[in-house]
Amino acid sequence: MRTSAKAQLPLLRRCVAVLAVALSVLVTGCADGGGTTASGSTPSPADASARAAAARKQLATNSLVPLKGGTPAPKLPVTVDSSDGRKVTVEDASRILPLNGGVAEIVFTLGLGDRVVGRDITATFKEAKKLPLATKAHDVSAESVLSLEPTVVLADTDTGPAEAIDQIRDAGIPVVVLDPATELADVATRTTRIAEALGVPAAGKALNRRIGDELAAARAGVPEGSRPKVAFLYMRGSAAVYLIGGKGSGADSLVKAAGAVDAGTASGLGRPFTPITSEALVKAQPDVILMMSKGLDSVGGVDGLMDVPGIRETPAGLDRRVVDLEDGVLLSFGPRTPLVIDILVDRIHAK
Incomplete structure (x- = not known):
């Protein structure tokens, strides 16, 4: 799992941020679909539900x-x-070659x-499905990478093993390493760095504008x-992995962006992930449980989840x-993250 996140903003700063987002949406509108009503008023629950339905349709x-x-035409060298x-x-x-x-x-x-x-094995979207794999499990195969004859490789600090990365570099291939994206603020930073490394900085700015507008509309x-x-909960039933997220899980940033409180962080969990206990769950007292789909399936769906102690x-x-x-979308922190926020805003605030 990837780690790093910032503490929640105080209530006053959050209120100011929400007002700023609403004002931004009213003034600028939202690219590629918008988030305000036709009259420019603040979105209603029905509007949020419509955005969520559209997001689910796109993710499907x-x-x-x-x-x-x-x-865009890359302008190189850089x-x-x-x-x-x-x-x-x-x-x-x-x-x-993105790893x-x-x-x-x-x-x-x-x-x-x-x-x-x-x-990489985590690139599960349709456009990438037919591309050859350069990783096995979550490890990079230097031989597989070199056989693809890339002219540039994009990795992050979690990519490994280090020996494989060194072998790729020793073959004369430039490898640009990025910091992992573990919170919403990282989306713009990562987009900018990737666009600059590929010689298309203007496209990076345009994509950041689009993502920013979509996030503003969702929020x-x-x-x-409503709070x-x-x-x-990160679960892999077949491997007996049962964890609850806390500060720095990555999900805490999404929950906060969707106008909710991360229950693990609020209950005092200072680490990204902690083994689930009945006591921890009762102390956290979540109103909603958020999971990856494969994780939920691995414990037998909602019925099976109810049998987990606590x-x-x-x-x-x-x-x-x-x-x-x-799984491949929830914590991807990329161009589809606004769709995640659309769905969370609708579903976690539902009565």
Whole structure:
């Protein structure tokens, strides 16, 4: 799991932020679909539900929505900072290999998907499905990477093993390493860095504007006065992995953006993930449980989840309020993240 997040903003700052978001949406509108009503008024619950329905429909296609305006032409060479402390010069972006699913989403959405020659196992969206795998499990195979003859490789600090990355570099291929994206603020930073490394900075700015507008519209749909507590549970029943998210889980940032309170963080869990106990669940008292779809399936769906000790003693368990989203999307922190927020705003505030 990836870790890092910031503490929740005080209530006053949150209120100011919500007002600012609403004002931004009213003044600028929302690109590619909008978030206000036709008259420009604050979105109603019905508007939030409509956005969520559209988001679910788009996610069901498992495909990306590229930027408008055609394919950008990379302007190279460029020299960029790599998160492993190196300076990396990229001279050719004709054969791009992203070794991370979220990174691949950004590359494709920028309009450079026809230049991508392979994929990481976490790149599960439709456009990448037919590309050859360059990883096994979650480890990079240097031999597989080199066989694809990439002209630039995009990785992050979690990509490994280190020996494989070194072997790729020793073959003369530039490897740009990025910081992992673990909170909403990282989306813009990562998009900017990827676009700069591939010589299309203007496309990066355009994509950040689109994502920002979509996020603003989603957040503007948060019902006034609604602050449910949401617990993110990471489960893999077959492997006996049962964890509750806390500060830095990544999900805490999404929950906060959707106008809710991260139950794990609020109950004092200072680590990203803590083994689930009945006591921890009862203390967290979540109104809603958030999970990855495969994790929920691995414990037998909602019925099976209710049998996990402590679940039935929470408000979420009593009401069977469980929200699940596809594994490759929920914590991707990329161009599809606004769709995640649309769905969360609608489902976690539902009465």
